[in-house]
Amino acid sequence: MSSKLEAIGIAKRYGDSVALEPTDLAVQVGEFLTLLGPSGSGKTTLLQMISGLVAPSAGRIEIDGRDVTHVEPGKRGIGMVFQSYALFPHMSVWDNVAYGLRMRRKSREEVRAAVDDALAMVRMTDYAKRFPKELSGGQQQRIALARCFAYRPSVILLDEPLGALDKKLREHMQAEIRRLHKELGATFVYVTHDQDEALTLSDRICLMNQARIEQVGTPADLYDRPATRFAAGFIGHSNLLEGELDDTRGAGGEPILLAAGGRIPLPMSASVTPAMRHTLLVRPEAPRLVEPQSGFVDGTIADVVFFGSDTRVQLSMNDGSELTVRCERSLSPRVGDKVGLMWDPYRTTLLHA
Template identity: 50%
Template sequence: MRKAIALQPADHTMRVAPGRRGPPSFGQEVEIRGVSKFYGDMRAVDAVSLKVAPGEFLSLLGPSGSGKTSLLMMIAGFETADQGTISVGTRDLTYVAPNERGIGMVFQKYALFPHMTVAQNIAFPLKMRKFPADDIRRKVQETLALVRLEDYGERMPSQLSGGQQQRIAVARAIVFEPPVLLMDEPLGALDKKLREQLQIEIKQLQQRLGITVIYVTHDQEEALTMSDRVAVMCHGRLEQIGTPVELYERPGSALVADFIGKMNFIDGEWVGLGGAAGIVRVKNCGSLAAHGNPRGSDAVLAARQPVRMAIRPEQWRISKQGQGGEYVLDGVIQNAIFVGSYRVFLVRLADEGVVQVQLPAGQASQHLAEGESVELSCEPEAIHLFPARIAG
């Protein structure tokens, strides 16, 4: 990794990492060690430890009150950790003032200066760092080009759309080439189509510059789309960290399984058949074959132990009554919903309520009608199994 760029007037043209996945140009490692934050008796962040690699895009994902924004504010320096340490590169920043950390920050509300032009807004952090006027003009124009707003320098923020204002906020945060960029739900105020467009643009810009990004969101699709890794938080704790694929396919807890993607939960009783193989019997509607390796636990399942199955909607197979095979759950199609490229069937399973089944919108799903009795099955590998006591 190349040495981080010093924030001083001697700085030269903004460097760009070659290629889509090139080496980081100025991103640095972030290390959080045992960080906790208290607000009175409430522990908002509970002994969180994680490392963010140079040039990595890491999202902090969780519901409201999970501690993700409090953790971000401590990295930025706007809040002080009550326990633990925070470092960027070789610098311990735990008690360093926010303006001395050299970290870029983008908020949901764009926080642009309304009395300044676009160019003046972007130039502001450079002026605060005493860059020469010629360097400021050059860097502002380079950064405007990066966010594809080269001709907007003389406009006022009020003359821009929401998406354009957020691009300018990003430009202002990266113009001085910070080692880390923090983003606090920056797309939350935008409509869905524009939000999806900017997700791709921000990710491409981050890859091109090689900057380290820590991104806070409660939107799971946004986190999965943009991130190299996602850290799922709940009640101030780090529940699981991994790539989007790892979290989706191998959730470490029922909470993560429920929060990442759509998931059906079905309670049942474990019936072991030897080794890791077995079946889960579901009251009044049948049974499914499963592997007895409960996620998030080292416990060995005992016979007749209550368990919770988690199954993705797209993992189901649906058959007419008597055609599903040996291990099936009996149900009745309550609703059939057309959603473009796929169909969603809401199937009622006796005492277990309604589950979602997602099938491609082809011939195989067109013969299924509301009110029809059906059988549901899936591969054992599709079942995420959790002991009921940790199903949460």
């Protein structure tokens, strides 16, 4: 695999405040990479430095192995889509999409072919003669996408492009963006603060927190093997069980964590330090309900929440901590029931930070 795009030691400060610590990131050719993180974590700053709209305080940007740090935005071969569609209100849909191509001094025939193509791609051919104010928010965002795709940039940067749309339309547009990514074969760098959106869309996610990268990996990497407490908490629901190691190991030689009022076997490979507190991540889908006293930990069902496809059971553990467990509806758990919990230790993750 080769890198389409590389940020090398890229950093940004505004006076005394750090918008982005020195950061390295490589995006592969044709990849869909998402910058995910809470508001203010530096996502837009990183994206804008890739685009050239913001000048870095340090470091450099390479595209196709070429240093473009001092190349102006229009000459980087990049397309951009933002949350605000910024369509020209006095121009028809067709002219909005043609604008960038005309600026690039393409021939009439080339412009016509590219605009028709781009409108077809976002399924807006029938709206070519309308004006932006005659379109819904979702339709306007399609036009903004078409305008960007029309000149076929090999890198497309999208900053919360679906942020202004309601949930249903957002989900529909996520599927559209996936399809368009496949059709275009371009490299996408996408910004969102929405974990579900990131999990749905991305080949890889770059999780950001407090002006730096927390973890980079596939959606499954981040969900199954979060590197830090922050990563575990930001993606998916997390039960974090805190405790210390038991002096004696389990029957199979595995380390045992004393937490949630029970003895919890850890993966044999877990790197553990005696006399230190450890945090174990147990996703809600890992445990199964068993008879009291026959699992690793015991608790009482405090609440049962219906989620459509499954049920979330809230448990009050014997040491007072709380745990959320996903369970099949057929088990019909009831508030007040005493239950035990058991799971495959290899489905849990010991967190170090």
